[in-house]
Amino acid sequence: MTVFIFRRLIQAVIVLLATSVIVFLGVFAIGDPLEILLPGDATAAERAQVAASLNLDAPLPMQYLTFLGSALTGDFGNSFVFNRPALSVIFERLPATLELTTTALVLSLVIGLPLGLWAGTKPQTLVDESVMTGSILGFSLPNFWQGMMLVMIFSVWLGWLPSTGRGETGTILGIRTSFATWDGFTHLILPATNLALAQIALVIRMTRTGVQETMPLDFVKFARARGLSEGRILFVHVFKTILIPIVTVIGVEFGSLIAFAVVTETIFAWPGVGKLIIDSINALDRPVVVAYILVIVAMFIAINFLVDLLYSLLDPRIRGRA
């Protein structure tokens, strides 16, 4: 176990270093920061002076080391747009994104698990067939278009729900959240639904396959022989077994929710990191783009690591192989 953790930590460091080199080369070395910072009629002397002050006249490897050194202390430079440290701009927006993704995650489990269990217990029937075809439709729906259709139907035509922004937030237990006010809650419904839909389809498929693979096993037959009710067998015994793959799915899912939050936040103008990155790309706000990429890569390494760890804790058979 210790070896496993140690190995993963080394791997994480290598991946982060590789990402930082690629990002540095792509964003800093290929483009010319002077083009953006200097007026068009700047003289050669002015150029040299600004270049020296920004350390741009140093050889490339030296520049990279300077970049890495300040990145390690959390200093990615000031955002061109907000004129504040890039990292703090990102961390300020992170709670809004996490609120959206967690709500979508809970939605996908609350809706996906029962439907998957239902389809799983009725293999080769109309229920199974329709739920499975429905779930293919669910993840075939282009996420961004589906969001636009939600806006069109529920905001433009029916006028039931607001289409953009986060609305009014309040504080519950010291956390600023949209759940605190009715206005905030109505603003959350459409984006959360948009984000959850494809994941619901995924959870349904995984649960259904898990149930169908578990039902013919011996321990289910024994449970039946003991006279346990079908409900107890399904919800206690079978469910416990399929929980292991579902834990992995939740980890993977959380990752793709953060990825697709970029799309959802762009459509619904949700003030999170996803909208921030798209705005920053369009505004050529390099410090924010670089900080975002490195923060997200670090976050994914952490999520994947946690999932693997949890997986080996839940299933002792895996521990030996790691």
Place this chain on the structure above:
Amino acid sequence: MTGAFLSGESMPARILRGLLASPKASVAAFICLALVIAAILAPLIAPQNPYDLAQIDFFDGRLPPGSEGMSGMTFWLGTDTQGRDMFSAMLYGLRTSLAVGLTSGLLALLVGTTLGLIAAYAGGRVDAFIRRVVDLMLGFPTILVALMILVVFGQGTWKVILALIFVQWAYFARAVRAAALVETGKDYVEAARCLGLSPARILAAHILPNCLPPLIVIGTIQVANAIAAEATLSFLGIGLPITEPSLGLLIANGYQVLLAGLYWMSVYPGLLLLVIVFSVNIVGDRLRVVLNPRIET
């Protein structure tokens, strides 16, 4: 050896029979075929060339579906803000979307299969390295990695295709490695080795044909994913350039006027995109049952 060879039925025949046995999959396969033909013939069947300025009239802009234009032409799906016939624009968009999706899917298949075969055959450190990179790649969501690549290396049609290959090859590599690993232990590979055949020939001519079932299934699903991913990137404004409008870009343009109630500019191209991705996925799902490769979803 797979059952196909034992029963004497060729792979295409088996796939065709399997598809036709399911009405749902037959319809989906027919739609896929029809859309590919429509995309190839787009310049011939489109009522106008939407990117020839001589053929579009600015005064035809924002016409709802079924309206008649200045030149007497009927726009069955309406026009966009520039006065382009939506139906024609969608046919041309379909062409771009399918071209990008198929190209990147096939190239990813090529890269992934090669690396997967090498990993399985070489074993040892090479295998461990490739496997680790594959695991790493699969841990990151497609859209996010493609987005980062496009941000770092800039935009353009080929860069989008490169980004899509980069995010897709790992799925093929994992499946081929798993299938090839089973095959390399079999007697016929040993026999080929004893005959003194080169590793490249053993891999390409003997092992590869037996890895085809999972490759076909994943290839189908990945083409659907590539089309959807390209549309999403184009929608976010970091995908294809405006000079080559795919369905995603058409939808993005339509989004700007959606809140004003001009629904047809985004609803129809979106429906077309949904029909393609859904049909390809239905075919892929059926192929999974027919070819029955043991692959993870």
